[in-house]
Amino acid sequence: MACLKIGPDKKGNVAICENGKVVFYGKEASAPKVDICETLEAKDAEILPGWVCAHTHMYSALCPYGMPAPKNAPQNFTQILERVWWRLDRAIDRDILRASARVYTAECLLQGTTSIVDHHESPDFIEGSLDVLADALEEFGARGILCYGATDRNYGKNEGKRGIDECVRFVKENKRPLVKGTMGLHAQFTCSDDTVKYCGDKARETGVGIQVHVAEGAADVEDAIARGFKSPIDRLEKLGCIVPNSIYIHCIHMSSEETKHGADLGLWFVQNPRSNNGNNVGWPYNLNYAQKVALGVDGWSGDMIVERNAGRELAIKNGDDPINIDHRLYSGWRMMSDFFNAEFGPLNDVENCRRSTKSSVADLRIVDDQGVRHTVVDGKVVVRDRKLVHGDIDQIRKEAQEQANRLWERMVAYPETYEYHYDD
Numbered sequence: 448m449a450c451l452k453i454g455p456d457k458k459g460n461v462a463i464c465e466n467g468k469v470v471f472y473g474k475e476a477s478a479p480k481v482d483i484c485e486t487l488e489a490k491d492a493e494i495l496p497g498w499v500c501a502h503t504h505m506y507s508a509l510c511p512y513g514m515p516a517p518k519n520a521p522q523n524f525t526q527i528l529e530r531v532w533w534r535l536d537r538a539i540d541r542d543i544l545r546a547s548a549r550v551y552t553a554e555c556l557l558q559g560t561t562s563i564v565d566h567h568e569s570p571d572f573i574e575g576s577l578d579v580l581a582d583a584l585e586e587f588g589a590r591g592i593l594c595y596g597a598t599d600r601n602y603g604k605n606e607g608k609r610g611i612d613e614c615v616r617f618v619k620e621n622k623r624p625l626v627k628g629t630m631g632l633h634a635q636f637t638c639s640d641d642t643v644k645y646c647g648d649k650a651r652e653t654g655v656g657i658q659v660h661v662a663e664g665a666a667d668v669e670d671a672i673a674r675g676f677k678s679p680i681d682r683l684e685k686l687g688c689i690v691p692n693s694i695y696i697h698c699i700h701m702s703s704e705e706t707k708h709g710a711d712l713g714l715w716f717v718q719n720p721r722s723n724n725g726n727n728v729g730w731p732y733n734l735n736y737a738q739k740v741a742l743g744v745d746g747w748s749g750d751m752i753v754e755r756n757a758g759r760e761l762a763i764k765n766g767d768d769p770i771n772i773d774h775r776l777y778s779g780w781r782m783m784s785d786f787f788n789a790e791f792g793p794l795n796d797v798e799n800c801r802r803s804t805k806s807s808v809a810d811l812r813i814v815d816d817q818g819v820r821h822t823v824v825d826g827k828v829v830v831r832d833r834k835l836v837h838g839d840i841d842q843i844r845k846e847a848q849e850q851a852n853r854l855w856e857r858m859v860a861y862p863e864t865y866e867y868h869y870d871d
């Protein structure tokens with residue numbers, strides 16, 4: 448039986464992990480007598496729960512490796528999508544995606560982010576794409592939730608169906624214990640009614656939630672109204688896309704009533720402060736009306752301390768309370784608890800804490816003055832002394848640069864003017 452002892456840490460506590468759970472956290476003298484297979488020192492360090500990144504796009508991990516700017520500078524959010532992201536995602540093939548997912552996962556673990564919730568798009572490489580992402584998570588030992596963000600925008604309704612079918616295939620076939628699948632839509636405004644409805648049907652059939660960008664830009668709201676609905680959330684609800692464990696991302700242009708309504712229906716929401724600021728789409732004030740709100744990065748680096756610090760500053764700038772950003776970061780643990788049906792989050796010190804006797808999942812970061820020293824996922828050491836256990840970060844970054852060079856060459860072949868095929 449795999450058993451890991453961590454510590455003692457600077458408080459004099461040790462953590463004992465067995466079968467992926469922290470079965471004891473407290474003074475060494477009170478620790479149960481078990482056979483220890485492996486030890487991890489934590490001198491002058493703290494044993495803390497690993498971070499959860501509640502929304503990202505691993506496919507965009509190569510952007511820091513020299514992505515060229517579009518020839519015509521985008522003037523609004525729709526143009527940012529058309530001229531940058533919707534050219535990038537079509538240029539992705541298997542090798543590019545593999546390099547993106549590997550470098551993103553590896554960097555997350557080195558930064559103490561143990562769970563990655565990913566929303567994927569690669570319209571010219573749909574079938575099998577979720578396995579490429581899942582293999583990267585599994586290779587380095589990370590936890591994750593994956594979906595393909597289906598859309599009709601490039602090739603019509605058949606493209607939307609193929610995206611949803613990829614989610615269904617993955618949900619049914621995936622056997623990796625640390626990875627879950629959900630259904631996914633890119634955003635309701637890039638999907639026909641048939642595709643949105645098909646997604647809801649398949650979510651209910653497979654018993655999983657839906658990840659979807661909602662009301663990120665004003666165009667999403669205008670589109671829903673033009674289609675005869677009150678709002679994006681009204682359209683998603685009427686077409687059957689509000690199912691348990693669904694994750695609605697951004698929700699900036701959503702009214703307080705709709706946010707409350709979504710919260711009553713049990714939805715998860717995700718705020719992505721750096722991305723929203725970068726795209727100049729606004730601040731999601733109405734998320735203060737919901738309880739289940741987590742923090743994501745939307746394709747930016749998975750370092751949650753960087754996102755939290757940027758989020759706090761942006762909250763102040765926008766006249767909101769920065770403590771909400773901290774609460775959203777901690778809510779990521781509750782999101783994982785919902786999806787993995789186990790307790791995630793802070794460890795319970797047996798001497799000082801009587802509030803819970805449940806074991807926490809052993810997803811941990813051991814942190815000192817210099818940052819993350821070790822990372823543990825499911826009770827297994829995945830970063831030791833700031834180095835990946837299952838890979839060489841220099842080699843992974845080198846491969847990322849090689850594939851990034853290919854990606855930029857392929858990307859310029861796609862025009863910056865976009866031809867839509869939403870309802871074909």
Ligand SMILES: [Zn+2]
Binds near residue numbers: 502503504660696745
């Ligand atoms: Zn996103």
